[in-house]
Every structure is written in C-alpha cells, then in structure tokens.
Amino acid sequence: MSRTIIVGGGPAGMSAAVEIARAGGDAIIIDSNPRLGGQYWRHGPVAEFSYDGERFVALQAEINNHPSIEVRASTQVWRASYQDGVATLWLNDGTSLTGETLLIATGAYDRSLPFPGWDLPGSMTAGGAQAILKASGALLGRSVFVAGTGPFLLPVAASLVEAGVKVLGVLEANRVNGWVNHLGAVDVRKMKDAVRYFKILSAAKVPIRMGYAIIEARGDGRIEEVVIAKVDRNFTVKPGTVEVHKCDAIATGWGFTPDLTIAHSLGVSTDVHPIDRSVVIHVDAFQETSQYGIFAAGESTGVGGVDLALIEGRIAGIAIAVQRGLISTVEAKNRSVGLASERSKIRKFANALLSVYKIREGWRSWLNPETILCRCEEVTFKQVRNVVHDLGASDVRTAKLLSRCGMGMCQARVCGRMVADVIGAEIGAPATDDELRGIHNRPIAHPISLQTLADQGQ
Amino acid sequence: MKTADVVVIGAGVVGSSCALIMAEAGLKVIVVDRGPIAGGTTGAGEGNIMVSDKEIVPEIQLAVRSRNAWFEIADRIGNNFELQAKGGIALSRTDAGMAGLRALASHQNAHGIETIEVDGARLRELEPHMNPEIETAIHYPGDGQCQPMLSAAYFLRTVRHLKGEVWQRTEVLGFSKDKDGSIIGVRTSKEEISTRYVVNATGTWAGDIARLAGSELSIMPRRGFILVTTPAPKLIHHKVYDADYVANVASDSPELQSSAVVEGTESGTILIGASRERIGFDSRINMAALERLAKQAISVFPVLSKLELLRVYRGFRPYSPDHLPVIGEDANVKGLFHCAGHEGAGIGTAPGSGEILTAMILGKPTFMDATPFLPKRFQGVA
Amino acid sequence: MRIYLNGVEVEATENESVGTFLLKRRQQVLRKTRFNDQPRGMFCGIGVCFDCIVTIDGIANQRACITQLRDGMRIEVTS
Ligand SMILES: Cc1cc2nc3c(=O)[nH]c(=O)nc-3n(C[C@H](O)[C@H](O)[C@H](O)COP(=O)(O)OP(=O)(O)OC[C@H]3O[C@@H](n4cnc5c(N)ncnc54)[C@H](O)[C@@H]3O)c2cc1C
Ligand SMILES: Cc1cc2nc3c(=O)[nH]c(=O)nc-3n(C[C@H](O)[C@H](O)[C@H](O)COP(=O)(O)OP(=O)(O)OC[C@H]3O[C@@H](n4cnc5c(N)ncnc54)[C@H](O)[C@@H]3O)c2cc1C
Numbered sequence A: 001m002s003r004t005i006i007v008g009g010g011p012a013g014m015s016a017a018v019e020i021a022r023a024g025g026d027a028i029i030i031d032s033n034p035r036l037g038g039q040y041w042r043h044g045p046v047a048e049f050s051y052d053g054e055r056f057v058a059l060q061a062e063i064n065n066h067p068s069i070e071v072r073a074s075t076q077v078w079r080a081s082y083q084d085g086v087a088t089l090w091l092n093d094g095t096s097l098t099g100e101t102l103l104i105a106t107g108a109y110d111r112s113l114p115f116p117g118w119d120l121p122g123s124m125t126a127g128g129a130q131a132i133l134k135a136s137g138a139l140l141g142r143s144v145f146v147a148g149t150g151p152f153l154l155p156v157a158a159s160l161v162e163a164g165v166k167v168l169g170v171l172e173a174n175r176v177n178g179w180v181n182h183l184g185a186v187d188v189r190k191m192k193d194a195v196r197y198f199k200i201l202s203a204a205k206v207p208i209r210m211g212y213a214i215i216e217a218r219g220d221g222r223i224e225e226v227v228i229a230k231v232d233r234n235f236t237v238k239p240g241t242v243e244v245h246k247c248d249a250i251a252t253g254w255g256f257t258p259d260l261t262i263a264h265s266l267g268v269s270t271d272v273h274p275i276d277r278s279v280v281i282h283v284d285a286f287q288e289t290s291q292y293g294i295f296a297a298g299e300s301t302g303v304g305g306v307d308l309a310l311i312e313g314r315i316a317g318i319a320i321a322v323q324r325g326l327i328s329t330v331e332a333k334n335r336s337v338g339l340a341s342e343r344s345k346i347r348k349f350a351n352a353l354l355s356v357y358k359i360r361e362g363w364r365s366w367l368n369p370e371t372i373l374c375r376c377e378e379v380t381f382k383q384v385r386n387v388v389h390d391l392g393a394s395d396v397r398t399a400k401l402l403s404r405c406g407m408g409m410c411q412a413r414v415c416g417r418m419v420a421d422v423i424g425a426e427i428g429a430p431a432t433d434d435e436l437r438g439i440h441n442r443p444i445a446h447p448i449s450l451q452t453l454a455d456q457g458q
Numbered sequence B: 001m002k003t004a005d006v007v008v009i010g011a012g013v014v015g016s017s018c019a020l021i022m023a024e025a026g027l028k029v030i031v032v033d034r035g036p037i038a039g040g041t042t043g044a045g046e047g048n049i050m051v052s053d054k055e056i057v058p059e060i061q062l063a064v065r066s067r068n069a070w071f072e073i074a075d076r077i078g079n080n081f082e083l084q085a086k087g088g089i090a091l092s093r094t095d096a097g098m099a100g101l102r103a104l105a106s107h108q109n110a111h112g113i114e115t116i117e118v119d120g121a122r123l124r125e126l127e128p129h130m131n132p133e134i135e136t137a138i139h140y141p142g143d144g145q146c147q148p149m150l151s152a153a154y155f156l157r158t159v160r161h162l163k164g165e166v167w168q169r170t171e172v173l174g175f176s177k178d179k180d181g182s183i184i185g186v187r188t189s190k191e192e193i194s195t196r197y198v199v200n201a202t203g204t205w206a207g208d209i210a211r212l213a214g215s216e217l218s219i220m221p222r223r224g225f226i227l228v229t230t231p232a233p234k235l236i237h238h239k240v241y242d243a244d245y246v247a248n249v250a251s252d253s254p255e256l257q258s259s260a261v262v263e264g265t266e267s268g269t270i271l272i273g274a275s276r277e278r279i280g281f282d283s284r285i286n287m288a289a290l291e292r293l294a295k296q297a298i299s300v301f302p303v304l305s306k307l308e309l310l311r312v313y314r315g316f317r318p319y320s321p322d323h324l325p326v327i328g329e330d331a332n333v334k335g336l337f338h339c340a341g342h343e344g345a346g347i348g349t350a351p352g353s354g355e356i357l358t359a360m361i362l363g364k365p366t367f368m369d370a371t372p373f374l375p376k377r378f379q380g381v382a
Numbered sequence C: 001m002r003i004y005l006n007g008v009e010v011e012a013t014e015n016e017s018v019g020t021f022l023l024k025r026r027q028q029v030l031r032k033t034r035f036n037d038q039p040r041g042m043f044c045g046i047g048v049c050f051d052c053i054v055t056i057d058g059i060a061n062q063r064a065c066i067t068q069l070r071d072g073m074r075i076e077v078t079s
C-alpha cells in the first residue's frame, strides 16, 4: 500500500518516479506502451533519437537503477476507482492494484477537426504521423501535406522531411508572426528547436502557408488529392482561393486534448480551460488533485509540452515524498528550488500559445451534409443536425444517444469535443462546462476481454 | 395561460407512449420533462419487448397487448426505432429449472403467448454459437426488441406533428386545484398550464410528483447494469436468457442478483444484462456484478470469450411494492393519473399502459381489467 | 520471427507494432467499416481512435497501432 502508483510513463510520470525514488520511496509505473517515454520519447527499442535523447536516457537510466521503481509496460488501465482514500486500478492483464497515493500522468492526444474525406486511409493526425515515424521509421506516405494549427506542425513536418518524405506544404490555419521570438523569451532550447525546424523546412523548400487549411481530401479508397484554401481569421474559406493538389497522405493536428479518462473515474475535480475550453485536472501548487493522495502532472493538467510535464512531474514526486513522510518540508524546499517559478513561466507561455493557435468557429463551414463526424459509428453531419432539428435533442448527451455519434469504440475521444461544438451551434447554446466534462466519462477506459473480466471474479 | 387537455409529466418511453396515444385520440397534449427527452431510465434500458418473462395474468395481458401495439405503432408512424420481432429463448441447464420453464410456458400459452419447446438440434439452428451442452429450451417467437430512446423520440415527434408540445428542461413546481380538490392546472418553471388531467409518468421519481400533488405513491429504484461489447458480426440472433432470470425478477432479496440475458443489436454490439440490486440511487459500478454477468454470458455463449467489454450501462428500474405497474387515477387527487413503476418491463409494456390510461381519461372501456394496476391498492383513501 | 497475415506466413521483425509493420508492407487499409464498407487505416497512431482495428489471434477489434508483433501471431485484415 505504501508505494505510489503512476499511471503513464511519459515525461511527467518518469520524472515523478525519479523524485520519489530519490527520496527513498517505491513507485510502480503503468503504461500501455511497450517502453517508457510517453508520446514525446516514442522511440524504438534501441534509443535512436534525432534530437533531445539525452534527457530520456538519463531518466531511463535512473529509473532502471532504482530497484524501488517497477515498470509495468504494455499494460493498460481499463478501470479506476477511488473510495475511502484508496485508489484501485484494474489492469488488462487481469490483475488490480490498490494504493493510497497515485499520480495521474496520462498525457494528451491529438485534437482533430473533421472535413470531407478525413476518414480516408492516408489521413493521420499530426501526432500519429510523428509517433509511427519515431517508433519504427514508418512513413504515412511519400508526398504529404501537414496542416492544422499549432507550433507542433513544424517538428512533425521537419521529421518527415528528415525521413525522406516530400512535404508539399505546412498549412497553418491561424496567421501567426514572430512566435519564434516569443519562444526565445522563454527557453533557449525551444528557440534552438524552432530555428532548426525552419532550417530543415527551408532547405527542403517546404512552403509554410499561414491562413491556409485542408478543407477536403479525395481519392478512391485512399487519399489521392486534397483541396486546400485560404481561410479568414474565423477559419471560413475565402472565396476564389481553392487549390487542388495531388498527394498520398496528410497529417492534420489542431492541438491536443488532455486525457481525462482515468481522472474522471477517480472523481477528481476538473476545470474547463478559459482559453480553449479543454477539460483539465484541477491541481494545487503541489500538483495534488481534489482527492487526497491523488496527484496529477503533465498534459492531463493542461497542455504545455514536454518541459512543463517534466517540471510538474518533479514537483508532484517531491510532494508525494513529503505526504508519505519520506522527506521533510525543508528538504522538499531544497529539492524544488526554482521549479515553481519555472512552472508558472512555461504555463504562461503555453497559455499564450493556446490563444494564438485557437480553433476558430468557421471550421464548420468546411463540412457538407455527408461529412462523417463520428468515425467509429459513421455518423454524418446531416444525421447530427437531424436529431437536433427533427427529434428535438436539446443537449449533447441526448444528441449523442439518438444519433450514435460518439458511441463507438473510441468512446468519443476523437469526436466528442468537436461534436459538442457542432451540437452547441445547432441548438444555439454552446455546450456547458459539465457537458464538456461528460465527454470524458468512460467508466471502462479501454475495452477489456470478457474472459479476463470473468476470470477476475474467481 | 396555456391550455391542454392532458399534461404528461415525463418524457421517457412511458410518458411518450401515453402522449402518442392520447394525441392520436385527438387530445391536446403537453409533455413536460425537467430534463431532455428519454434522459431517465429509458436511456439506460435494453429495449426488450418481452412476453416470455411474464408470469402473473394481468402482467401477461398487458405484455401481450403491448407487444402487438408496438408493431401497430410502427405501422402507423414508421419504424424508425429498430423494432424487430427477433424472438426469445429461455433455457435452463437443470431438470428442475426446465420443469419450471415448461410449467410457465403452458400457463403463458393458455393466456395467448406462443411457446415452442425446442431440442438441441433446433436450438443449434436458432443459435449456432450456443454452448452445445444446452440441449433444450423454450422458444418465444413473440419477443421483440426496439431502441428505447429512438422510440421515445419518434413518439414525441409524432405528438408534435399532432399539435402537441414537448417542453424539455421544465420543472413541475406544483398543481392548482379547484375547491373540490380536482386538478385544474400544472405550475411549471416555464408557465402554468391549465388542464384537467395530469399523467405522472416520471418513473423512479413518481413518488415525488404524487407528494407534490398532496398524495403519496411508493416507487423505488432497483439498480441494473448492462454490459455492452465491442461490435461483432452477427453472432446471436435471439434474446437468450436462462430461467434463473425469471426467478430473480420476482425475488425479494436486495443483494445482487444476475443471470445472463444475451442479445445482439442492430449496431453490432452485444448486450449482456442484467443485474438487479436494490440499493437506492448508488451509481457506482459494482465489479462483482460485471464479473458475474461476463461469466454467465460466456457459459451460454462460449464465443463471447473472444469479445471485449466496451461500455457499461447503469440504470434504475422503477418498482412498486408488488412489482406491478401503477396505472390509473390517484385515490386522493382527482385528475392525477399515474403511469409508473414498470420496473424491468417499462419499454415493453409502455404502449399498453398508454392505451389503458387513455381509455380511462376518455371514459372508455379498457382492453383488459386494469384493477390490479390501480394506485388505490397502495393508497389509503383520505 | 514469423507471423500469419490472412493465413499466409510472412517474415516479420521484432519490436514493431502490427500497424507499422503492415504500413511498411504498403498495407495502408486495415479494415472496412461496418455500415458503409469504407476502407480505413491508422489515424491517431497511439491507440486512441480505434480506426486501425484488426483481428489478432481470433480476437476481433484489436488496435494494430499499439499491438506488438509476436512470433506466430495471426492477423486478419480486410482490404
Ligand atoms: C501522438 C503524439 C505525438 C507527440 N509528439 C511530440 C513531439 O514529437 N514533440 C513534442 O514536443 N511533443 C509531442 N507531443 C506532445 C506531448 O503531449 C508532450 O510533449 C509530452 O509527451 C507530454 O508528456 P506527459 O508525460 O504529460 O504525457 P505523455 O507523454 O502523453 O504520456 C502519457 C502516457 O500515459 C499512458 N497512458 C494514458 N492512459 C493510460 C492508461 N489508461 N493505461 C496505461 N497507460 C496509459 C500513455 O500510453 C502515455 O505513454 C506529442 C503528443 C502526441 C499525442
Ligand atoms: C439495466 C436496465 C435494463 C432494462 N431493460 C429493459 C428491457 O429490456 N425491456 C423493458 O421493457 N424494460 C427494461 N428496463 C426497464 C425500463 O427501462 C423502464 O421500465 C422504463 O424505461 C421506464 O420508463 P419511464 O418512462 O417510466 O421512466 P423514465 O425513462 O425514467 O422517464 C421518467 C422521466 O420523468 C422525468 N421526471 C422525473 N421527475 C420529474 C419532475 N419532477 N418533473 C418533470 N419531469 C420529471 C425524468 O426526467 C424522466 O425523463 C430496463 C431497466 C434497466 C435499468
């Protein structure tokens, strides 16, 4: 019972584990990936990094050297609960774990917007394109467009170029100027990163087009061409700017959605982010949630990137060590020098980025009646409109249950937020905070074998 | 002030059935719900339209009429709610259990339910994936299925087309009565509606409305879980359940009861129900219930061991002290009609209940003797 | 290491996911959808979207992108 359970072995989970072990505590990290590193360090088994591998190697070495840290990889948490101060996790290998101290470090996944053809093979999320490339050198296509919004489009395009993919263009829907300078104000590393990406892209003559978006993908059974267009500040297509280009794949990304599934099951309080209305875990200065003994760090407390995840993980690890009586508060202060101010500096910057790279409402003008909104259940824009206007659905949940939109295997991870926005617009009232929270209610976090479930009761 | 012939409180399957049948009979109906449409138990139910699990005569009569009424409604307003006559199979793996099933079947048969005893070979034709150890069962061709939320939504859509109204997110605050104590209006959070008739179709919450009107009614929640699997090609063709299920329904034990009720849906998922617990409105997931349902379902259909659990539904069945629905006028408040407490059968028996209530309001004969359903059986007349 | 792809034996490498292995073999389409019979491939790449589902060792709906290849594994894809 004394060891800390860490859900998620990304940067946040890893750095927390190291702090707990340094203080003499025990921890177990659960991650569905076969290896530690999370979404950022999604490298192959033999660590081959194009960049920023040193920090991973150091963290991984320290974790390996501490016998008090157990790593359970390729293991998924399919259910979580918190009762009377004890958290219980059910794992897909049929076992369960209980503990009084738990860290939620479940990260985030790509936020997606639909457009006609976004479900064709060859269409991937920006993070997905990056993930398969990092993990095994797999390429989503030979000639691709990278599109969406956010600073993340640049590293994705740069990695694809380095891997030999012909990147036909980076389309940034927002019009952003001079953000490299902002970066410099925060962190030299970020500044250097950005300069490097621009160098790679300009050497490969990749056009970076601000205020452009992919509004349609077409092809017979896979992507063969895309329709791109200039969009205004609200993301509405500017008439007369439509271009059609041949390509065999696209990577689109619209920022990230914090993964709140486990957090929701544990009943921790959440906030709706004032800038992008994403649901994030509410934490105090020590990264502790509203539930005693449950901490959270990394993207699940608000998207902020790897550096913020690392710092939050450290702060959480140190706070856990104090709560478990492993170190004194004085010692904790010594170990946390500079962390809190660094955290608020990066958080501030992350919020500034969120404002600049906001998703603007005009994206809905790209939809046509037959555009699939829910990929799993193949529910179209027209069907969603129908349950609102013909059947009288007046809230997100009812529209979902009547149309099956969001009822499929991904449990609305991909379409939930976007459909809530569509329904809000159709009803004429934006989704409420609680409706947005409700999207993350997945008592069964991941599918679990019925046989495993049955055997558990033995 | 708004005027209506009838105000139906509750936009679940029961309220929307009442509203549909009344609107079709020419009454001006306003449906009022404090939440969205079908946001109560109806949104958590399985959609079985069962005649096979009914034992008591009035229940059988209500179920048989309702089952036919379902198909008649589909003919009238269009089958947009996945209604199908898929048939049910009841089985038991013990001799005593089978003997019980046979006795029940002949009793049901005498009251108009079609029952066919099938042997192993026929069973394999009906359900190729069923555990080969199961050698006999009762086939009920009359059992049907629908999608309950879509049903309620389409019923209410028709009500709107018949000049009725559906007020969502409208709280009922109280009732206006004349000096004789008869209802003359319903006060809501939107505006007051002038009416002589109110239908209380608030399911598990029906007691609150009765109290608000100055009467009383005991309707309690009985928790149930349903497992939903990941989508699969058509593996299971009927609704298949074992005899223990029937025993559970009638049982008075508050602890967890469950037995496998397995069926496929139009969308490819397989539903495994249904546990029954009387522990109030506790919405937490009971792992023991899930484990037990999974185990029981696999024992009937071993092929399920190759599928995964995707979602869990949780709902609270509204039940009355004698497990029969409450249909009819309140013994204390004139003009207040209850239609609630349908427990695990509210979807199946909603149309018949609506017909009884409509007949009562119009002063016409009901299709069956509805005395066993009258609220006065629980209400001391004041 | 050997695996079976739609019943045909093929040579495979360790430490690779089913999804990236198939993509490298230019098998972009992994399944057809239930209602409209439309082709789908990997989308999110990290186990979130369930678009890459295939049948693995007889178990349906397994995510190709997060399932690691194992010796003797049987994979069924529809394309
Ligand atoms: C696909 C993708 C690619 C990205 N690539 C980059 C990049 O190249 N550069 C960059 O700067 N940023 C990238 N990011 C942004 C990334 O979110 C952060 O940089 C960083 O990884 C966040 O760290 P974290 O520890 O908060 O979460 P993550 O790194 O996301 O780690 C969370 C971990 O939790 C695990 N997990 C979650 N739920 C469960 C569960 N129920 N059971 C078991 N395990 C679970 C996940 O498998 C994951 O490994 C990417 C994000 C995504 C989604
Ligand atoms: C797990 C499970 C499985 C089931 N499976 C089946 C099955 O297969 N077949 C079957 O026939 N039955 C089944 N049932 C039972 C069935 O779901 C119920 O009997 C039926 O849904 C009850 O419908 P209702 O309209 O009475 O109640 P509800 O659907 O709960 O509707 C009541 C409505 O009243 C509203 N309301 C409440 N109070 C107020 C108020 N004060 N003011 C305004 N509005 C109010 C609520 O918001 C709600 O919308 C199942 C139930 C469960 C839990």
Ligand code: FES
Binding pocket: C041, C042, C043, C044, C045, C046, C047, C048, C049, C050, C051, C052, C053, C063, C064, C065, C066
């Ligand atoms: S590609 Fe999204 S789950 Fe595999």
